[in-house]
Amino acid sequence: MTQPPSADLLNHLADLLGPKGFTRDPDDMAPWLTDWRGRYRGQAAAMLSPANRDEVAAVVRLCAAEQVAIVPQGGNSGMVGGATPDATGNQLLLSLRRMNRIRDIDVAAGLAIVEAGVVLEHLHGAALAHGLRFPLTLGGKGSATVGGLVSTNAGGTQVLRFGTMRALVEGVEAVLPDGELLDALAPLKKDNRGYDLRHLFCGAEGTIGVVTAATLRLVPAAAARCTAWIGLASPDDALRLLRRLDAALGRTLEGFELIPDACLQAVLRHIPQTRAPLAASDPWYALVELAGDDGDALTEALESSLAKALEDGLIRDVAIAKSESESEQFWRLRDSISEAERAEGPALQHDVSVPVDRMPQFIAENPARLDAAFPGTRVLSFGHLGDGNVHHHVQPPMGVDGRAWLAAHGEDASRIVYTHVLELGGSISAEHGIGQMKRDMLAELDSPARLAALRAVKDGLDPLGLFNPGKLVAQKAPLA
Numbered sequence: 001m002t003q004p005p006s007a008d009l010l011n012h013l014a015d016l017l018g019p020k021g022f023t024r025d026p027d028d029m030a031p032w033l034t035d036w037r038g039r040y041r042g043q044a045a046a047m048l049s050p051a052n053r054d055e056v057a058a059v060v061r062l063c064a065a066e067q068v069a070i071v072p073q074g075g076n077s078g079m080v081g082g083a084t085p086d087a088t089g090n091q092l093l094l095s096l097r098r099m100n101r102i103r104d105i106d107v108a109a110g111l112a113i114v115e116a117g118v119v120l121e122h123l124h125g126a127a128l129a130h131g132l133r134f135p136l137t138l139g140g141k142g143s144a145t146v147g148g149l150v151s152t153n154a155g156g157t158q159v160l161r162f163g164t165m166r167a168l169v170e171g172v173e174a175v176l177p178d179g180e181l182l183d184a185l186a187p188l189k190k191d192n193r194g195y196d197l198r199h200l201f202c203g204a205e206g207t208i209g210v211v212t213a214a215t216l217r218l219v220p221a222a223a224a225r226c227t228a229w230i231g232l233a234s235p236d237d238a239l240r241l242l243r244r245l246d247a248a249l250g251r252t253l254e255g256f257e258l259i260p261d262a263c264l265q266a267v268l269r270h271i272p273q274t275r276a277p278l279a280a281s282d283p284w285y286a287l288v289e290l291a292g293d294d295g296d297a298l299t300e301a302l303e304s305s306l307a308k309a310l311e312d313g314l315i316r317d318v319a320i321a322k323s324e325s326e327s328e329q330f331w332r333l334r335d336s337i338s339e340a341e342r343a344e345g346p347a348l349q350h351d352v353s354v355p356v357d358r359m360p361q362f363i364a365e366n367p368a369r370l371d372a373a374f375p376g377t378r379v380l381s382f383g384h385l386g387d388g389n390v391h392h393h394v395q396p397p398m399g400v401d402g403r404a405w406l407a408a409h410g411e412d413a414s415r416i417v418y419t420h421v422l423e424l425g426g427s428i429s430a431e432h433g434i435g436q437m438k439r440d441m442l443a444e445l446d447s448p449a450r451l452a453a454l455r456a457v458k459d460g461l462d463p464l465g466l467f468n469p470g471k472l473v474a475q476k477a478p479l480a
Helices: 007-021 026-032 053-066 120-128 146-151 235-252 261-270 295-311 324-335 337-344 356-373 402-423 439-445 448-461
Strands: 046-048 070-073 092-095 102-106 111-115 169-175 181-184 210-217 224-232 253-260 284-292 317-320 348-353 378-384 389-395
Touching: 007 046, 007 053, 026 046, 026 092, 053 070, 053 092, 053 169, 053 210, 070 146, 070 210, 102 120, 111 120, 111 146, 120 146, 146 210, 224 235, 224 295, 224 324, 235 253, 235 284, 235 295, 235 356, 253 261, 253 324, 261 284, 261 337, 261 378, 284 295, 284 324, 295 317, 324 337, 337 389, 348 402, 356 378, 356 389, 356 402, 389 402, 402 439
Parallel strands: 046 092, 070 092
Antiparallel strands: 102 111, 111 210, 169 181, 169 210, 224 284, 224 317, 253 284, 253 378, 348 389, 378 389
C-alpha cells in the first residue's frame, strides 16, 4: 500500500532538486495533471523535474523508503491516461523533460545515445545534421519525448519498413524501483545473460522502471522522397495496392496510410490552410511514400506502378507531390486527423491492430456489429495499413448528448470493438499503450497467460507497487 509523502520527504526532495526541479505550485503543475485528450485529470503532491540520472535515482530511493508512488511523465502526449496521476494528491509526478541532452551521435555506427526528455523532432534535426535520420515519426513529434516513446513502444508512420520503437532501441538506461541504476546502453549484438532487460522497458509504461536514456538506431538520411495521395474505392483495393507496390518497389516503400474521405473532410473543416489533393472526392485514400537516394528514379518507379494500377481500375485517381512542400501538405492532412476528430466532438478512440490481411475485414464488419447493438453509431477508421494498425473512432448517434451517451454506453461499445479485434488475432493496443483507459478491458478480455506474465514481471521488479500504479496492470490487493 503506497503512502502520501511526508513533509520531511517533500523538503528533502526540494533540497535535492532545487527550484528548477521541484514545485508544488498549482499553476505550474496544472498542464501536466491532465492527459492530452482531457479525459483524465489527477492531482499530485509535487512535480519533480530531475536534471540527470543521479537525481532520478536519488528521488526514487527517497520515495521507496517512504513507499510513495511515482508517476513518470515525458511529453504528456499519450492517448490512454498513462502519465496522469490519480485523484488522491498523494502521488509524485516525475517529469523527465529537463533531461534533454543528446549525449552522443556515432555516425559510423549509426547510433545515438539520447536522454529521456529529448523531443522527437529535436532528435530528427540532430540526426539530420550528421547525414542520418531516426526512422520513426508521428503527428506529435513536436512534443513526444524519447522516454515516452520507449515506454509506450511507439509506432507511427514508418513501421512498415523500420518497425516500432522496440526495433530501434539498441540499449536502455533506467532507474529501478529500489533506486538502482541499470546501465544497459551498450549496443551489444550478442548478449545471453538471460532475459532481454533492454526491451522489457519498451512498452512497460513506466511501471517497472524510469527510462532515463536510450541508445537508438539511426539510418542514412534519405536524399529524396516521393509522396502520392491516391483515391480508392475500398480498403480491399488499398490492400491489393499495398501488396502490388511492396512487390514492385521493395525497401523504398516506407509509408502506406489508409484514410477515409470522412476523415479528410473533418480535417478540411477544422484545420486552417488545408486543401484536398484531388479534384474529386473518393471513398478512401492511400497516402504512400517512397524514400531513397535518387528522386527521379523514385518518381519514375512510383508513376509507373500507379499508372498500371490506374489502367487496371485498382485506383481511381492520384496526385504525386511535385515538391517537398507539397509532400508536407499531404502528410499534414494525415497528421491532423486526431486534432480534427477532437474538434468534431466526443468519440471513443480505439488504437488497435489486426493482421494486415484482416484489416479491411475488420473495417468493413465492425461498424455493423456496433450498429446492431447501438443503432446510429458512426465509425471512422484510418491508420497504418502497412502494419495493420487501425485507429477506430466510434462517434455517438446524431442528435444525442455525446458525452452522456459515451458515459452510458462507451464501455460496452469498446467491448464490441476489442472482442472483434481479438477474434481476428489482434491486439487491443497497437501503439499508444494500455495506460488506465484500457487496463480493465485488458484484464477482462485478454489471455490469462499473458496477464499472469505481466503481473509477475510487475510484482517481481516493483513489489511495493510504487511505479505508475494503476496503469497497464491492476494494482495488487493490499495484504490483510
